[in-house]
Structure formats: structure tokens, C-alpha cells
Amino acid sequence: MERVEIKTLFSNANNYANQQVTVCGWIKTLRDSKALCFIELNDGSCFINLQIVMEEAKLTNYREITKLNVGSAIIIHGNVVLTPEAKQPLEIHAVAAEIEGVSTPDYPLQKKRHSLEFLRTIQHLRPRTNTFSAAFRVRSAAAYAIHKFFQEDGFVYAHTPIITGSDCEGAGEMFRVTTLDSLNPPLTEQGRVDFSRDFFEKPASLTVSGQLEAECMALAFGKVYTFGPTFRAENSNTPRHAAEFWMIEPEIAFADLSDDMRLAERMVKFVISYVLQTCPQEMQFFNDFYDKDKALIERLTSIVNADFGCVTYTEAVELLKQNNEAFEYPVSWGCDLQTEHERFLTEQIFKKPVFVIDYPKEIKAFYMRLNSDGKTVAAMDMLVPGIGELIGGSQREERLDVLTSRMNELGLATEDYSWYLDLRRYGGTRHAGFGLGFERLVMYLTGITNIRDVLPFPRTTGLCEF
């Protein structure tokens, strides 16, 4: 079957003028009168629909076609007619139509507005709606932009393991991965579960971060990034948390915190530009229907053109304290910043993206590099208007003695991390990296406020369908 995709037609309208073509697609809407019928057809190649005009006089199966339900798949042979005065550059005047697959009358996506909650119950069909068509296209474009940015800059893409024997951040509930009998697991003489008889001959979990492994790779390749799924078994039923999500974790050697911030800024700007450029229709849709001020595109464009600010945690706390009456949780030195504080900083004080750096070591992970003040670490969070923290990163502690004494302070068993410490024994260098939650980025790009609506098949507490 020689057919042309709708996207190809639209982007080469003049070449196809008055040509006969074959198009395939699904019926989005169908309006018919006695002798004339208009079909909005979508074949998935682009966000927008193609108008098909059918005349009863010209089609032997006109009655059959016009009785089709929304969602049916059809094949249309017809002539391309340019429509310079209309929204779309062309339409098709059908000369023949074939039914590829009908849609039964109980099709859940009838032409009306469906709530996002309802659509979550039909995850296998919701990609056919405007919102999810746009969301997953933007998701795909953003994912590619990430790869493009790093690959063109000479980074090596590192596939860090999903199943892991170690808990990187020493934090967060993890999922156990096992093949042992769940009812009657083998036991040791002491009556404990005998994990030596499990698949990996020890307890194994789903990774919460690929960072430690990425460090191994960075100390060989200089610049690497990961892009893969990560997991949290947290029982938190919020619009911002999923049990399974994708994360990007670049890691760079011979680099310090300011190199890290420059990289994060360049990356975010690149991804936003790429998505605005490659998904103009989808972004216009989100701008018009998902942003209360219809200012999404403007806001994203301003990020691309902004010089990101930078402030130390200590300075930030001083600035925020002056506005403590505005916050649910007042700030003081040593506390973790909440979203309300982050948004106040970037939206009210700086009015642009801003890095907060040099956090108290107590609220950050063991591997972050201790500053010379002995109290703060070389960490950075990138805060952006509308969402707060988008990226968190740090320079890593490359000094073996400082790192081990910090681990001892925290009660981490250094023998479990011997390979990680080896990186400091054998040609350790200053290095840094950050983590970007991919879904948070897609939410930021689209204005979608629930993480369940940017993941094709979200996994959350109690939910693992499809």
C-alpha cells in the first residue's frame, strides 16, 4: 500500500496540489449531511487532523462510511485540494474509501470532554486524545533533545544497572527483586530468609539512582550521562510522585560545581528550545488549554534567554527570612527549602531561574564535597519559576579521607562501598554531576500538573495496570 503520512502532506502541501493520494488514519470527528460528509482524520504522524471531504455522489460506500463510529480506522484515496484560506493548508476530496477497522459503539472516547481522572482508567486508549497525543509527543521530543545535547557535546551514554545490590543515596524505600517463593522462602539455620538461594545469591533491589555507577564511568570517559528508569517504593499518593520514573544523571570529571551549573543551564535551554521548535502545535495547545495565563510559551522562551542567577543557601535563607510571614513553614538556617520557598526565590526575588548552592551538609547526601567552612557542601539546586526545583546536583567528594570520615559520621559501612572508594584511590579527580527527573521536566514543558499524565503507563501506590 503506497500511502502518504499526513505530516508529509502538510509540510509539502504545494508538491501534492491536485495529486491523488492515499491516506490512512482514525476518524476523530465525522459530520455528515445527506450528500456531503466531513471527516477529521488523524494518522498519528502529527498532532493536527486532516480534513476529508466526501460526496455521496462519488462514493459507492458513502452510507457505510458515514455510519462509522469515532475511532474507526479508514483508508482514503482522494485528491489534494489546497485551502490557503483555511487553518490547514489542504484537504482531501475522496474518490474512494475503505474500512480498515471499525470502532464499536461502546468506544469510550466519544467526542466530548473527558476528565483526566477518567482517562487514567483507559491508559491504553488515552494516547488518542489531544492532551495525551501532545503530551507524549513532547515527551518523546524532550527525550531525544536530551540525547542530542549530550551526544553532540561528546558525552558517553552509560546504561547503569536497574537491579542493584546497593542503595545509592542511603535513603528512600526500595523495591525488592526476587525469584524466591513468596510463601515459603528458604531459610537459614538462624531462621532468616536465605538470600544466598535467591537469583543473585543476595538481596537485590530496583535502583534509586545510577549516580555512583555513573561516577565509575565518568572517571574513564570524562563526560557521561545516564537516562533510564529509577524507582521509589514510597507510599506517597501525590500528584508529583510515581513509583517508576525516568532520570537523567550526567557526571563530569575534571569539573567543579560551577562547571556543573553551566552544564545544567545549557542543557535546560537546549531542551526547551528543541521542544519549542519541533512541537509548535503541541506547545500551542498546552499554552492555550493548560496554562491559566496562556503564557507557557512566553515563560519557556524567557528561560532560554535568561542568565540564570546564583545565590548561596545562606544568602537565600537571609532573603527568605524577610518574608517568613508569607510561608506555611518559616525558614531558618539548616532547614530544607520547601517548594514554597523555592518558588518565592525564583518567582518573586530573582524573577528568573536561579541556582542555590552550598547547602548545610546535614540536609544533603554523603558524597557531596565538603566546603572549606566545614559546614556546607558544594551542592546546587536549580530552581525555575512555576515549579521550584528542577535539578539537583553537586560536586562529589574526591578526597578519600574526607569521604570516609563523612561516611563514618553517617554510619555507612565503608566496606559496602569499596568500589566507590576505589575511584578515590586510583586517579581520583574533582568531578560533579546532577540529576534531572525527566517527568518533572515534561510537566514543566507542558504545564501538566499530575505526573500520572506525563507517563504513558504510570506506576503509583496500588496502581500497576496495563
Place this chain on the structure above:
Amino acid sequence: MERVEIKTLFSNANNYANQQVTVCGWIKTLRDSKALCFIELNDGSCFINLQIVMEEAKLTNYREITKLNVGSAIIIHGNVVLTPEAKQPLEIHAVAAEIEGVSTPDYPLQKKRHSLEFLRTIQHLRPRTNTFSAAFRVRSAAAYAIHKFFQEDGFVYAHTPIITGSDCEGAGEMFRVTTLDSLNPPLTEQGRVDFSRDFFEKPASLTVSGQLEAECMALAFGKVYTFGPTFRAENSNTPRHAAEFWMIEPEIAFADLSDDMRLAERMVKFVISYVLQTCPQEMQFFNDFYDKDKALIERLTSIVNADFGCVTYTEAVELLKQNNEAFEYPVSWGCDLQTEHERFLTEQIFKKPVFVIDYPKEIKAFYMRLNSDGKTVAAMDMLVPGIGELIGGSQREERLDVLTSRMNELGLATEDYSWYLDLRRYGGTRHAGFGLGFERLVMYLTGITNIRDVLPFPRTTGLCEF
């Protein structure tokens, strides 16, 4: 620190002639005499090393530097001297050197040949060796080539779920994912494990394939691909099996088996071309050190230029039967083809890549489209010289009645697949797809024969370190 990457130096040699630059990197080798020292320096930006020349007379810390162990990280300030007669286009004559991080004398990667088996025990350090530097660079380039191929062709990248409540292929041991207490799980009144109290309120596993979910996406977007980790809990300790590996699964709508084959052929050719082009030094290394005929590049190039053959399973069995004496397992109609048969077909009979199509339905999965003979299904395997099967795919059964009766035959509960069957109820179209094991592709590209050596941190039976 304003430094230049070695890759940048090499690719712009003339621009840097006689300039003073700063380079960073790890010492690969160090040869010193009383007054002169040569260091091979690698910073990870490219496969090859940069030669540093140091004179005792010019460096105050000459003694200290020349005593450094292999693997130490250093920073060199020096002048670029073009070396048109040498293998590399330039070298650096040092004017100053700094130690960034020493490497203690027990560094396991001393300059000598290490076995791949030994290197598997130091996965955190082996990316620093030539073999793994080349392997993981090729892996990264191949991964990007996959994305580039599909994205530039208008495919949507679909993140299918890792944790799943369903077992796609109805085959293969799966890993269970749980947060229940492993020793004392909650029980139902009947004394079974009460999975309603597990994280997802039902049993959950790690995915073996994203295909069924990719079909949902393809019937909205027309053309989609997945690229993510998949899992098999098979207790098979072979050089070709890992418990965790990455898979690419494209799925196309309004497409049949021949569209599927054309797509697979174009994709393979694109990826090979891209890797040969972007990793010439790495590929030369594999050609010279990992191919017994030193013919790797020639073989890959011939694939790019070949017209792939096509033969039905039935024809293939006839051809093979004439050579049954050559095989460990003689073939007859109905049997699954083994690697020895696949290689014979592609290497001896066709002498180029070949698709075998229309397999007996008994040896293929339930979702493959039944041919009109009632005995075979529209499946395809792509066989390539040197390895056998590289890709397996099929046209999917889009006819609801045929699909459900096939599922009943196989004892699959249709109610577990209601969402999958919905795709046939609501605008189902002919569609097809295939699966490519990414590690097998990397093995094919590099000539590496053990899957443990193309995965940065392999997970296999009893092995889940780092």
C-alpha cells in the same frame, strides 16, 4: 580551569599549533629516562591517547611526576607541537604539571594484558582499558543511532513500563517486585500470600517486553519505538544471556510484514553506518584485535551495501534438510531453527543477511498474525552472518475473533488481556513490529562474544555487584 579536551585538540590540530594549552587526563603509560619522560595521556574524550613530552630541565616537579603510577590523574600545561610524521597529529611539550589525583601502587590495571574474566571482577575500573573504552563508546554511539534513526523518521519514543502486572509473551521466568516482608508476608484467610497488601495491591514483576504497550501507542501515533531495559530470570549461565538487558521494540500501524522487514533492514544499515562513521578508531581496534580474520569492518560494510534476502520457513527447512548431516540437530518442518541452522542459511546459502518468514504457529507467540494457510504466522527473523538471529518480529493479529480463538487454544485468559483486545475493538488496523536485543547488536558491531563485556554492569545468575 580553562582546559581543552584531547579530542578537540586532535580534530583541530592546525589551529592549536604552537599554542599553549592545558590538558587533563589519566596516565596510561609513562616511560622516563634521566632527563626526558613520555606520558600517554587519556582524558576519556576519545579512544586514543595524547603524548606528553616532559624535560627534567623544564619542570620543577619532574621527579615527582615521573614517579606517579599508571592511572594517576594529572593536569599538564604545555605547548602544542605538530607531529605530521607520527601516528597522532600532535604532542604536548610540558611547561608545567600538576597532580590531580595519585593512583596507589596496588592499582589493578597495571600495564599488561588482563583477561576479560579478571576485568569482570573490577567493573568499576575496566572502562579505563582499551577494550571497554572502545566497547562502551560503540554502545553509546549505537544507542544514539537508534534514537536518531527513529526520531528523524517521525517515530514517537514510548517509555513502556518496567514494573508490570502482566506477562507479555506468556513465556520466560520473571522477577517479582515487592515490598512485602520477605520472612513473614501477610496471608489471606486461605493461607496464601496476600498480595493486596503489596505495594501495587497485586503481584508485580519486571517486564520481559514492552510490545503490548507499544501496540497501544502505535494505534495512536502510527509509528512508535521503545528503548528500555527488559528482564529474564532464567538460570542460564551462557555467554549470550543476561538477566537485565536493553531492548528496542518498534511498532508500526497500517503496516504489514513486508513493511516491518523494510524497517528492520533500514534500521540495521543506519546503525552500522553511523557507528563506522563516528567510531573509526574503536572499530579499527575491534577489527584488529577481536576478529580472527581482521575482517569485522569489511563484514559490516558489506551488510550496509547488501540487499537482504528473504525466504519462507518452509523453503528454508527444505534448503537446510539437504545439509542435515552438517548439523548437531537435524531440521524438519515444525522444529525451531537453532543458531547453527540460522548461520548456515545466512553464511553458506545466502552469503548475506536474510529474513526467514512465515513460521509454524506452534513455535511462535499468540499475537502473531495467522496466515491464510492456517498453519503459519506472519513472523520474521532477521539472520546475519557471524551471529544468526539479530531481530525477531511479526505482523500482529488484528482480527479480534482470530486472536481470541488463538488465545483460547493456548489457554490464555482473555479477561487478563481485555485492554489488549480493546485495540482490536476500537479502530484496529493491520500493524507490525519487531524486537532487537541491544546487547546482541553491540556484540555484533564489536565482535565481543560475551554479553557480560558489552554491559557496563552486567546482571547474571548470582551476579549483581556494583
